[in-house]
Amino acid sequence: MIHTASIGQRLTLLLAGVAALLSLLSWGMVRSLAAQAAAHTQDNVLAASATTIAETLRSEQGAVRLELPYAAFAMLGAISEDRVYYRVSSGDTVLTGYDDLPAPAPGIMGQVVFDTGRYRGAPIRLASVMRVVLAGADRVVVTVTVAQTRDGVDAVISDISRLAGILSVAFFFVAVALSAIAARMSLRPLNQIAASVSRRGPGDLRPLSRAAPADLAPLLTALNRLMERLRLSLRRSEDFIAEAAHRVRTPLATVRVQAEIALRTVSDETEKERLRRIIRAVDESARSAGQLLDHATVAYRVEELARDRLNLAELAAQSAAGMEPTASMREIHLALDLTPAQVRGDAVLLDSAIRNVLDNAIKYSAEDTTVTLKVETVGSNAHLRVLDEGPGLGDGPKELLMERFQRGGNIAGVIGSGLGLTIASEVLRAHGGHIELHNNENGSGACVTLVLPLA
Amino acid sequence: MRYACLALGLILSLVAPLAAQEIEDYRMFPGTGPQVLRIVSTTDLDVFEPYIRAFQSERPEIGVDYSVMSSSVLHRAIQQGAQADLVISSAMDLQFQLVNDGFARSYRSEMADALPDWARWRDQIYAFTTEPAVVVVNTARFAGLDLPTTRQDLIASLRGNPDRFSDSIGTYDLRESGLGYLFATQEDRSTDAFWRLNEVMGRLGTQLYCCSSQMIDDVASGRLALAYNVLGSYAAEELARGSGGQVQVLRMEDFANVMLRTAFIPVNAQELTAAGAMLDMLIRLALRDEAGEWPLPPLSQTGEDPTLGFGPIRLGPGLLTYLDPLNRRAFLAEWENAMEQNRVPR
Missing domain, CATH: 3.40.190.10 (Periplasmic binding protein-like II)
Known part of the structure; x- marks a missing residue:
């Protein structure tokens, strides 16, 4: 599987990017607003100062008189520590102030005009106002200009932009943290579905029916459809196997009957031996087909398991009775030691499990020995034990024997499919029980225990 | 040397x-x-x-x-x-x-x-x-009078005893002393008693000085009864040199420049x-x-x-106001009018 960046990471990165952009934007906005506000404040004070000076203009004995009011300059000192320059002029004549102060473009009479420029090596802001003074018969236009350096404005801007910068960075980090949390929260349903799928048993192909956000509905539907298809295809292959096994069994029975008839009619020992071998092979094939059929049955019935109340002892007796002909053919004695034990389950499946275990025991036992079938209750479980006097289970791991088509290492001479224990094991698992495999403590032989919870 | x-x-x-x-x-x-x-x-x-x-x-x-x-x-x-x-x-x-x-x-x-x-x-x-602006008085010349604590008191004392104080008041010559000019302009801004006091001082024939130290010397020697708007540090220093209690430094309670x-x-x-x-x-x-x-x-x-x-x-642009040549000329003209109304040129 190729891992690309996780959705959570992508979402977090994306949201962090958005947060960074917003932080930068808000910083820029605050900065420009601060610049505007600071510049506006300075303009207002400059305008007030120029107007205050202009208001003191008067004419006295035909000449323009002027008295600079203290407040006009004092107010400029109130907002910042900027240098102050001023000039009062009438036409080209400078009445007072700084001669070389640049003059703003002339504006409308009585209205304050603003301008920016440079004076004595520093940027300045100028406010200028024109007024007409009647000096005798003449109308004299007097221009009052007040200027200030812009250090205070710059200081306000840099202060506020530093503060806004700190806030923006803080905002960014909070936003990133929240983005990570948000990404994780929005991915939680997906993770929950993944967890519930991976928690399932290997054979559990039921559709997922949990509540999920609308966004995940297509995924869930697709997943359910896939599982349904998988289930159908599994069912179909089991059906096929069952059908195949069934079809093979009938002709095999015919072959066996014919071979037995032939065995009776033939007198030559070599021919007889050959026919016996045919019969053994046919028997083996029939057994295998039967087991395949059993396996398919198990797989089918486990899906909708019956939970009937059963006496395990009775069931064991019936199964043993069913196996009696096979046992007696090899002159094997079936000994029963049954204590009643109530369990819940599917009689057909349990019978199949018991018969497969018994079949194994009979198959691997030497002729003229005893196979013992025991039912007892141990704690809250019912134990069904099958003990034989055969070669035992070998030294390999016992669990492997329960896997499909696996056979013990010490039975090279015996024909078998390896399905018997698998069937038994699947049945037991479906019933909430399990199988335990041991070699007999007293001498040779295997002991297979089917453990089922008591009803 | x-x-x-x-x-x-x-x-x-x-x-x-x-x-x-x-x-x-x-x-x-x-x-x-x-x-x-x-x-x-x-x-x-x-x-x-x-x-x-x-x-x-x-x-x-x-x-x-x-x-x-x-x-x-x-x-x-x-x-x-x-x-x-x-x-x-x-x-x-x-x-x-x-x-x-x-x-x-x-x-x-x-x-x-x-x-x-x-x-x-x-x-x-x-x-x-x-450093505050103070009034330095020669207590001997004020014998029998209460020492003034406000400009109002001072004006009343000067008006009531023109003979005693004639030609015996000293203050800065604003045309020469930058500090005197600063104190005067700030006082003009702060108290309306300033011009009335100047009128009274002018009528009594006030002596004008360039510097604090000379004024204080003249108070100590008894030539002056009172020096108005003297820089406090110098006056205090002069006192410390020991005048035998004859010279006293007063701070006006209605307003004092610092x-x-x-x-x-x-x-x-x-x-x-x-x-x-x-x-x-x-x-x-x-x-x-x-x-x-x-x-x-x-x-x-x-x-x-x-x-x-x-x-x-206040150390701020307001200080530029009275340095403007037009303002300075106008202020000094008014001050001269008040101060020199009865002065006989010497």
């Missing part, structure tokens, strides 16, 4: 715009090294000498070259590009104008940052004393570190808790005089 002459020649060659007669006092305090800190100041040499000694005890390698001149001469010299490393003056307005017009350079230090905001401007000009003595490093200064060290020392002394033996008072911590509730004259 030979040193002084030599150094005088040196300073004259450096401070070209200053004519020799404009330098009122001068002394070179040689250091162990070749470094020389040049200070131009309005503060009398004997007043400032302890500060120079203190400075040299910390930095013996630095020589100090100290010139005293009037505030207007100092102002003009700096405007014309005279070279100095530190400029000290009691004329706040002229100092402020120089800084506003870009003749000062910025200086920052831990010490300078410790100064309150009202005692500095643009990190260029620093105040290191607060002046800041300021210093700045001019743009063309060369000994920047030495100037900075001197400035730091002055600021450290300005922030001292106890007055001690120093001739100049410290900066009052709150900026307000607790006994009177008046703050010092």
Whole structure:
């Protein structure tokens, strides 16, 4: 599987990017607003100062008189520590102030005009106002200009932009943290579905029916459809196997009957031996087909398991009775030691499990020995034990024997499919029980225990 | 003396715009090294000498070259590009104008940052004393009269005893003294009694002086009954020399100007570190808790005089108002009208 960046990471990165952009934007906005506000404040004070000076203009004995009011300059000192320059002029004549102060473009009479420029090596802001003074018969236009350096404005801007910068960075980090949390929260349903799928048993192909956000509905539907298809295809292959096994069994029975008839009619020992071998092979094939059929049955019935109340002892007796002909053919004695034990389950499946275990025991036992079938209750479980006097289970791991088509290492001479224990094991698992495999403590032989919870 | 002459020649060659007669006092305090800190100041040499000694005890390698001149001469010299490393003056307005017009350079230090905001401007000009304007009286000449505590009292006393006080009142000649002009203009702004007092003083034939020390001398000798608007530090110093209780310093309770003595490093200064060290020392002394033996008072911590509730004259662009030639001409004309109405030219 190729891992690309996780959705959570992508979402977090994306949201962090958005947060960074917003932080930068808000910083820029605050900065420009601060610049505007600071510049506006300075303009207002400059305008007030120029107007205050202009208001003191008067004419006295035909000449323009002027008295600079203290407040006009004092107010400029109130907002910042900027240098102050001023000039009062009438036409080209400078009445007072700084001669070389640049003059703003002339504006409308009585209205304050603003301008920016440079004076004595520093940027300045100028406010200028024109007024007409009647000096005798003449109308004299007097221009009052007040200027200030812009250090205070710059200081306000840099202060506020530093503060806004700190806030923006803080905002960014909070936003990133929240983005990570948000990404994780929005991915939680997906993770929950993944967890519930991976928690399932290997054979559990039921559709997922949990509540999920609308966004995940297509995924869930697709997943359910896939599982349904998988289930159908599994069912179909089991059906096929069952059908195949069934079809093979009938002709095999015919072959066996014919071979037995032939065995009776033939007198030559070599021919007889050959026919016996045919019969053994046919028997083996029939057994295998039967087991395949059993396996398919198990797989089918486990899906909708019956939970009937059963006496395990009775069931064991019936199964043993069913196996009696096979046992007696090899002159094997079936000994029963049954204590009643109530369990819940599917009689057909349990019978199949018991018969497969018994079949194994009979198959691997030497002729003229005893196979013992025991039912007892141990704690809250019912134990069904099958003990034989055969070669035992070998030294390999016992669990492997329960896997499909696996056979013990010490039975090279015996024909078998390896399905018997698998069937038994699947049945037991479906019933909430399990199988335990041991070699007999007293001498040779295997002991297979089917453990089922008591009803 | 030979040193002084030599150094005088040196300073004259450096401070070209200053004519020799404009330098009122001068002394070179040689250091162990070749470094020389040049200070131009309005503060009398004997007043400032302890500060120079203190400075040299910390930095013996630095020589100090100290010139005293009037505030207007100092102002003009700096405007014309005279070279100095530190400029000290009691004329706040002229100092402020120089800084506003870009003749000062910025200086920052831990010490300078410790100064309150009202005692500095643009990190260029620093105040290191607060000195009140006071009234100095000769108690003998006031025998039988209550000493005035407000301008109202003073006006009443002067009006009621024209014979006793005729030609016996002294104050600054505003045309000559920058400090006198500063005190007068600030008083004009703050109290309406100012012009009435001037009228009364004018009618009594008030004596006009250029400097505080002469006024105080004349009060002590009994020539003057009262000197109006004298700089407190000098007056106090004079008292300390012992007048036998005859000279008394009064602070007007209705309003009293408080002046800041300021210093700045001019743009063309060369000994920047030495100037900075001197400035730091002055600021450290300005922030001292106890007055001690120093001739100049410290900066009052709150900026307000607790006994009177008046703050010092504000170090800000408002100071430019009365420096405007039109305003100055108008103000002086009015003052002359008040002051010289009955004066007989001598």
